[in-house]
Amino acid sequence: MSEVIVFLFAAAIILIGAIGVVASRNPVHSALFLVQTLLGVAVLFILQDAHFLAAVQIMVYAGAIVILFLFVIMLLGIDKTEDLEVEPIAGQKPLAAVLGAALLGVGLTVVLVAADGVTGARQPTGVGERALDNGASDVERLGRVLFSEYAIAFEITAALLTIAVIGAVVLTRRVASDDLLPDPEPASFELPPLAPMIDEEEH
């Protein structure tokens, strides 16, 4: 019973957050709603005894990725209310609706129709040796699987992330050619105008 109550609360938090991400016009508010959704999902993880996943969810997604979003939004000064009428790509909205519906359909099919779908069992119902032992904590089980069975995939993912970081650094490096560098002696010493921090229209 208590599980259902917690689930309902968490689900409400997640859904409100998800709708908020899409519906709010200010990018910072969207990011905050995203955090709300992520925290709700963390609660669901705890409800399923996946404590480690919950902690990682908060540390990685809420603690690093959304912080990075906010950083970019704040530093670039694009924290303005967006006009939702403008469509950068033609036909974006109907396409999004179709894709969303398709994704929902796939999800529902897996949950409702598939033979090996959701069983409601708390522990994974693996066969024989693969069945994860009940005694160990979820951290221990995850670690064991990650560093034995999926060791190669794990290492490849690590290499991929490292390559991505190096790629990002290379892309943002300043090119040493004269025409790309700023004028060494600006004509006047006027400072560039500060980006307005808050949309003027609101006041």
Added chain:
Amino acid sequence: MILALDPLFLDDIGLSIVLIALLKVGLAFVIVLVSVMFMVWFERKVVSDMQHRIGPNIAGPWGLFQTLADGLKLLMKEDLVPDRSHRFVFKLAPFLAIVPAFLTFSIIPIGGNFESKDGAIDLWGHDTFLQVADPPVGILLFLAMSSIAVYGVMLAGWSSGSKYPLLGSVRASAQMVSYEAALALSIAAIVLQTGSLSTHDMVVDQATGGFGGFIPNWNLITTGFIPFVIFLIAGTAELNRPPFDLVEAEQELVGGFHTEYSSFRFALFFLAEYLNTITMSAIIVTVFLGGPSGPVLIEQIDWVWGIVWFLTKLFVFLFSFVWFRATLPRFRYDQLMDLGWKILIPLSLGWFLFLGALDIGNDRGWDSGIVVAVTVVVGTAAGGLLMAAVRTARSERLSQEVDSHG
């Protein structure tokens, strides 16, 4: 594996157990608030002593109630909300700062009999741990909360609609995010040592054994001091305390991210700052210095000694943080980032790998002398490569700048 579960919840959960759990939460809340009051007074008193001033001495004996007076004064001040602020986020931010600070304290064992009862004490016939919660993720909760705490600072600066708070908050969040990595890597060494994430297991692990009967089995010693030093530096930076307080460098940024705050909301930021200082000291004590473990001197009052040892160790770090503030000049921003990214993170990662290699060596029966020798060679090579890379990058950047500017 040590089973991390509070014995309080082993039996059926009845009314008395719920009451004990509630009592623990309430007590933790009171302890935290009182210790913040004490800490503010203590810091002002010690700093003034170090600067040959008297410090607060009017309100109460030795000025002990100065914090209370300041708090009341703050509550009665006008509550300002700047015109250009984002009102909702502006009002939300102080709470985002204070809640993680409170939550982190819940995983800290503040007492218990670690000599004969594995950290449990007897409360009205129920055995329980003297900590609010002992979740399986343990120390990860501390890391998660310190990454959530960035939101309070970041949103406070952004929503104020003013340039100094924005600059302060960008600095603060960049600093906190950078130093979190070093913090987590030095904790990883401890987790490797303990084999568990739970803070209670960490204390239990440090409570037994020891070298020669009188040197305690603290992680400070068993992990070889380096993670401790890194944690202390990274922790100070995470707290935005001097010498890493560029976040509120008064000469540059007025008051940093909370410049526009007044009254109760400012009080919340102030509270969060000192709360974090106390919690960070408590985490250091728990993780590196065996927390409340120590000898039980009189068996009849066994619950007292854990608290006594814990407070004694805690006090050392509270004093050190004040001492840092009174002694060390502030870092420059590029020095801060260099220290974090180019020294602390590689060093803590290298040390973690070294400890891991020793661990595997013990399992496989390798000669630990050879393991150390290989580690030294590999570590020196890696460090040399890193330093060479940093130096090359710097000289290239300088030469480019010289070229382009004539």
